[in-house]
Amino acid sequence: MNQLIEGLSALASIEVVLCLLLGLGLGLLVGMFPGITATMAVALASGFTLTLDPVPGLCVLLTIYVAANFGDRVPSILINTPGTPASIATTLDGYPMAKQGKAGLALTMSAFVTAGGVLLSMVIFIAAAVPIATIARDYFRSPELFALVVFGLTVMIGIASNSVLKGLIAGVIGLLIGSVGLYSATGDQRFTFGISELSGSEGVSFLAVIIGLFGVTELFDQMLTHSKSQIKPISALGRWWPNKAEFRSSLKPFAVSSGVGLVAGLVPAAGGDIAGLIGWDRVRRMSKHPKSFGKGNLEGVVAADTASSATLGGSLTTTMALGIPGDSVMAVMIGSMLIWGLNPGPQLFTTRPDLVVTMAAIMIIAVVLSLIASIVRMKGMVKLLDTPNHYLWPTILLFCMLGTYATTNSIFTVVTMLVFGVVGVVLKRVGIPAGPVVLGLLLGPIAEENLARTLVLQQGRGFFEVWSPIALAFLALAAISLIVPMLRRRKGSTLEQKVADELAQAETSALDSYNEKQENTK
Amino acid sequence: MRKKSLITGVAGLAALALAVSGCTPVAEEGGEFPENDIRLIIQADPGGGSDLSSRALATELEGQLGVSVIPENMPGASGAIAMEYVGEQAADGYTIGFAPVEVAMLNTTQNANVLPENYTFIGQIMLAPGVITVAADSPYETLEDLIAAGKDEALTVANSGAGSIWEAAALGINKEAGTQFTPVAYDGGATAVSAAASGEADAAVSGGGEAIAQGDAVRILGVMHDERLEQISDVPTFQEAIGADIQFGGWGGIYTTKDIPEDVRATLEEAVATSVESDSYKEFQENAGNLVVYKDSEEFTAFVNEQFELYKELLG
Numbered sequence: 001m002n003q004l005i006e007g008l009s010a011l012a013s014i015e016v017v018l019c020l021l022l023g024l025g026l027g028l029l030v031g032m033f034p035g036i037t038a039t040m041a042v043a044l045a046s047g048f049t050l051t052l053d054p055v056p057g058l059c060v061l062l063t064i065y066v067a068a069n070f071g072d073r074v075p076s077i078l079i080n081t082p083g084t085p086a087s088i089a090t091t092l093d094g095y096p097m098a099k100q101g102k103a104g105l106a107l108t109m110s111a112f113v114t115a116g117g118v119l120l121s122m123v124i125f126i127a128a129a130v131p132i133a134t135i136a137r138d139y140f141r142s143p144e145l146f147a148l149v150v151f152g153l154t155v156m157i158g159i160a161s162n163s164v165l166k167g168l169i170a171g172v173i174g175l176l177i178g179s180v181g182l183y184s185a186t187g188d189q190r191f192t193f194g195i196s197e198l199s200g201s202e203g204v205s206f207l208a209v210i211i212g213l214f215g216v217t218e219l220f221d222q223m224l225t226h227s228k229s230q231i232k233p234i235s236a237l238g239r240w241w242p243n244k245a246e247f248r249s250s251l252k253p254f255a256v257s258s259g260v261g262l263v264a265g266l267v268p269a270a271g272g273d274i275a276g277l278i279g280w281d282r283v284r285r286m287s288k289h290p291k292s293f294g295k296g297n298l299e300g301v302v303a304a305d306t307a308s309s310a311t312l313g314g315s316l317t318t319t320m321a322l323g324i325p326g327d328s329v330m331a332v333m334i335g336s337m338l339i340w341g342l343n344p345g346p347q348l349f350t351t352r353p354d355l356v357v358t359m360a361a362i363m364i365i366a367v368v369l370s371l372i373a374s375i376v377r378m379k380g381m382v383k384l385l386d387t388p389n390h391y392l393w394p395t396i397l398l399f400c401m402l403g404t405y406a407t408t409n410s411i412f413t414v415v416t417m418l419v420f421g422v423v424g425v426v427l428k429r430v431g432i433p434a435g436p437v438v439l440g441l442l443l444g445p446i447a448e449e450n451l452a453r454t455l456v457l458q459q460g461r462g463f464f465e466v467w468s469p470i471a472l473a474f475l476a477l478a479a480i481s482l483i484v485p486m487l488r489r490r491k492g493s494t495l496e497q498k499v500a501d502e503l504a505q506a507e508t509s510a511l512d513s514y515n516e517k518q519e520n521t522k
Numbered sequence: 523m524r525k526k527s528l529i530t531g532v533a534g535l536a537a538l539a540l541a542v543s544g545c546t547p548v549a550e551e552g553g554e555f556p557e558n559d560i561r562l563i564i565q566a567d568p569g570g571g572s573d574l575s576s577r578a579l580a581t582e583l584e585g586q587l588g589v590s591v592i593p594e595n596m597p598g599a600s601g602a603i604a605m606e607y608v609g610e611q612a613a614d615g616y617t618i619g620f621a622p623v624e625v626a627m628l629n630t631t632q633n634a635n636v637l638p639e640n641y642t643f644i645g646q647i648m649l650a651p652g653v654i655t656v657a658a659d660s661p662y663e664t665l666e667d668l669i670a671a672g673k674d675e676a677l678t679v680a681n682s683g684a685g686s687i688w689e690a691a692a693l694g695i696n697k698e699a700g701t702q703f704t705p706v707a708y709d710g711g712a713t714a715v716s717a718a719a720s721g722e723a724d725a726a727v728s729g730g731g732e733a734i735a736q737g738d739a740v741r742i743l744g745v746m747h748d749e750r751l752e753q754i755s756d757v758p759t760f761q762e763a764i765g766a767d768i769q770f771g772g773w774g775g776i777y778t779t780k781d782i783p784e785d786v787r788a789t790l791e792e793a794v795a796t797s798v799e800s801d802s803y804k805e806f807q808e809n810a811g812n813l814v815v816y817k818d819s820e821e822f823t824a825f826v827n828e829q830f831e832l833y834k835e836l837l838g
Contacts, residue, residue: 043568050574134739141722182600185707187631187685196606199599199632201683268713323712323735334712335570338731341809345712345735409596410603449709456706457678457722 007357010055011365019056020362023063024369028377030064031071034081034211034396036403038068039328046336054340054355059362061336065329066118066366069272069309070374073110077103077301079396081215085206086272086308088438089280091214093293093300100296104240111374113254113302114309118367120258121265121313125320126360130349133321136266142457143467146450147474148267149443152274154481155281156436163431170432174440180204184445185452197412208404208413209441212420213427213434215400219393220425242298250302253283257306264307265314270446271327272308277439279307316363320344320356555615555786559590563608563619565601571810575648575774576620578806582797587789600624600685602634609640613779615786618644621777623687626829630838631685638827642782645794646775646817646825648807650729651747652691653757654679655740657721665744665763668725672701679703680714680723685837688714688727691746691770693836695727698766715740729772730754731811746770753811773815775822791819 010016023045030041041064049057072083077094090110097106124132140148156171180191181203192198242250257279264275283303284293293300315326323345325331334344342348342355349356404417424434458466562580566572573595580591596604601624611617621643628634654665662668671677672695681688684707692705706723708714711732718726719739726733726740730751733742745751745759746769760768776794797803798816807814817825 040568043573046568046574050577137716138720141717141720182632182685184684184709187683187689187707189632196599196603196634199602199634200597201600322716323732324716325710325712331710332568332570335574338571338810339574339806343731343735343811345737346739347735347737350737408598409594410598449707453706453708456704459704460676 003353004357006354008361010354010358011059011361013056015056016059019052019059020063020365020369023060024067024366024373026060027064027067027069027366028071028370028373031068031083032074034075034083034215034400034403036406037084037207037328038065038072038086039332040407041068042329043332046332049336050339054337054342055358057336057340058359061333062359062362063366063369065333066312066363067370067373069118069312070111070114070370073114073305074107075215077106077110079215080218081396081400082210085210086276086311087305088210088214088273088435089276089304089308090301092280092304092435093295093297094304095218096294096296097298097301102239102296102298105242105246105298106301108240108375109242109246109250109298110301110305111371113250113306115367115371116254117258117261117306117309118312119364121262121310122316122360122363122367123313124262124266125313125317125363129317129321129356130346132266133317134346136318137322137324139468139470140267142450142453143471144474145267146447146454147471147478149270149447149450151474151478151481152270152278153439153443153447154478155278156439166432167436170427170434170436171440173432174437174442175444176440177204177209177437178441178444179448184449185456197408197410204441205404205407205413205416206441207407208417209420210438211400211404212417213424213437215396216417216421217424217428217434219396220421221428222389223393224425246298249299252286253299253303254306256283256286257303258310261307261310262314265311265316265326266318267314268318268324268326270311271315272311274439274442275311276304276308277435277442280304312363316359320348320359321346323348555783555789556587556589558616559592560587560615561617562591562593563604563617564593564595565597565604565620565622565624566595567597568595571650571772571812572620572622572774574810575807575812578803579620579647579776579794579797582800582803583793586793586796599634600628600632602628602632602636605636606634608777608779609635611779613781613783615778615782615790618776618778618790620774621826622774623772623829625777626826627685627687627690627833627837629830630834638823638830640780641777642780642787642819643823643826644776644778644787644790644819645798646773646815646822647794647798648774648812649747649815650731650772650812651745651751652688652727652770652772653730653733653742653746653751653754654695654725654727654744655715655718655733655736655742656725657719658739658741659721660724660741662725662743663741665758665760668743669695669699669701669764672699672703676702676704677724678706680706680708680717680726682711682714682728683707683709687770687772688729690833690836691727694770694832695760695768697836698768699764712736727770729811734811747813775817775826787819 026041030036042061045060045064049060068084069086072087073090075081075083076087076090077098080091080095082088082091094106156167180198182199182201183190184201189199260279260282261275264270280300280303283299284290287299315330318324318326319330319334325334337344401414404413407413427434454466562576564573564576577593580593583591596607604619605625608617608619625636628636656662662671679692681692689705692703695701696703708717711728714726715728715732715736717723719736733740734753742754742757744763745757747759748769750759760766798814804814
């Protein structure tokens with residue numbers, strides 16, 4: 001009880017309030033600018049927070065972390081460009097919703113479920129950070145991580161709902177791009193063609209790829225098709241508040257996705273980007289109308305945002321309880337905390353329990369503030385997009401270029417982004433989805449590293465000594481995920497399926513016309 | 523309206539940047555170094571150990587040199603991009619950089635154009651000595667136990683990544699002590715130590731700070747330095763425990779382009795030597811779990827060359 005009071009009273013000062021507001025403003029802003037990630041913002045801010053005391057410093061850094069998770073959904077929904085990698089999956093249904101004139105609804109709902117996801121995940125952190133993180137460490141070792149990631153890769157099939165083949169091709173493209181650069185198991189260079197910019201452990205810049213494939217591709221595509229068809233300006237936002245039916249239908253995706261997010265958060269190296277894609281796919285598979293996903297389904301937005309935001313508490317748990325960074329932002333946080341003489345790890349919880357309370361409180365306050373700011377300010381932010389296309393397009397492109405340049409101070413990254421913008425247009429024209437490319441790029445290297453480690457550890461040991469039941473179960477699940485949809489597709493022409501599909505369509509079109517009516521009466 | 527002011531703001535900033543860069547005085551012959559701002563190239567992302575060490579030093583250097591020392595992050599290719607860049611700059615001392623231990627390794631591991639003779643080494647500024655760690659419930663109670671077992675069977679030893687200093691350290695132990703440790707690459711030092719803590723790997727080699735952070739989950743068996751570490755004073759050095767002089771550490775220093783004028787080198791050396799002694803810099807490194815180990819230009823150059831040969835042998 002004493003620790004609780006101590007931890008909370010540390011927050012009662014003007015300095016802390018100012019730091020919270022500073023972090024909030026910065027976080028929302030960097031979230032909205034494509035290219036500038038929460039990781040970068042926290043890293044740059046840590047240069048300044050070093051001179052502060054730990055509590056105000058943590059306020060700035062943690063609030064940026066939280067607020068960026070709210071801000072980054074805005075460009076995902078409005079211009080199909082993820083503000084940070086965590087909102088990749090938001091583009092899948094968010095942007096189609098915006099194109100249908102339902103951006104307002106998508107933005108509001110996104111803010112609500114993001115808040116819900118973070119708050120829910122903080123429960124884990126508060127309730128049982130040390131035991132849960134220890135279980136995660138002791139039972140999710142290299143073989144299990146490999147199996148888990150392979151299971152995650154099966155999502156590829158899901159994202160490509162139209163054609164299994166095209167989804168697989170996209171995934172393989174992603175895996176290939178992921179293999180460029182320094183191979184972490186041996187330190188060898190692969191597919192770098194002597195270009196030193198490609199020879200790092202990241203190889204092709206992930207950020208440049210996603211901004212290219214999502215944002216710049218959409219931009220180029222609009223420019224190319226501009227003369228043929230007048231695209232509906234997205235500033236037609238529609239209504240803001242979800243109705244009761246929409247709230248109710250969001251409950252199930254929220255529940256499923258928060259589970260996905262919590263687990264992904266606890267697993268080191270898996271962040272909001274991976275969780276969002278997996279959460280979206282799980283919900284789509286469980287839905288009665290999987291075909292409506294990716295075409296502007298509100299449940300898709302709910303699924304993606306809940307999963308990616310529910311990773312925050314898990315990441316914080318792994319980081320603070322084990323000292324292993326739960327995601328890239330947390331890797332930077334550890335650096336800052338060391339400078340304050342705070343060593344994240346099991347010791348932190350025994351020596352400074354008050355600090356743990358303080359951090360949880362900062363996170364929760366940051367969520368509430370971000371939610372309020374998002375709801376209040378959203379209409380103003382969105383007005384920027386009222387600009388005519390011939391101003392808007394160059395501005396977006398300029399921001400994308402500035403953002404990617406800032407990641408490495410190298411023009412090479414900007415060129416990479418533009419190249420992937422063109423590649424994206426080509427892929428789009430031949431019907432290969434961008435989602436699986438990103439997933440392959442994200443998960444391929446993780447799967448490979450863990451497999452390589454497992455094989456080294458395997459030497460001189462029995463098969464079942466290394467491959468635990470958990471690992472084997474995940475591998476089995478992965479196999480099932482691949483086979484079942486194929487079988488189902490075979491049966492796709494049965495009468496039952498047809499009726500279900502038609503019903504789904506009728507329902508969506510009814511909903512659409514209802515929405516339009518509502519708008520007209522306004 | 524909002525947008526207009528935004529554009530004016532951006533335009534204003536751009537104009538300001540142009541004006542500032544246009545106004546920077548050009549160095550004239552015979553003037554006292556330094557007359558212009560100095561750039562400090564950091565080979566890693568903002569927020570990491572190298573970055574924070576460099577920034578802490580840059581603040582002190584500014585006071586010593588009387589000009590701005592501007593840290594610039596140039597991450598990529600494990601630091602090779604920044605190091606090749608520093609090697610190619612004009613030999614005037616206005617572009618300096620942070621050189622971590624990788625400066626002695628990248629030519630061997632990645633075939634990068636990073637050779638000791640490409641640079642002038644100004645001074646070493648820090649050292650993070652390595653330690654070897656096992657799980658708290660490991661059968662190996664002492665360093666002698668672990669080394670003895672390592673001679674009989676191929677134990678797995680986790681490290682922070684292939685081609686890292688800690689992989690080299692595990693190989694270095696093999697060479698000096700006759701063990702047959704198999705290095706296993708993980709993603710970062712903390713991850714490697716926790717792999718040892720969970721029993722996935724038999725042991726881990728890492729920086730001292732990363733091992734200490736794991737608290738009771740691990741047992742630290744030996745320190746790869748010539749003296750014990752203050753925070754874990756009950757842990758023996760390798761020399762004490764097994765009588766082999768095994769020293770590995772993540773060191774860092776300041777370097778610049780080769781063939782800079784002698785007076786420029788002397789000025790920079792003096793500034794670095796004084797900055798390293800400052801209280802705020804010392805406190806910073808101690809909090810981060812590192813030692814402030816200073817070597818002057820001559821010692822540091824000899825040391826880098828020695829390390830270069832060592833890693834060529836171990837990793838080549």
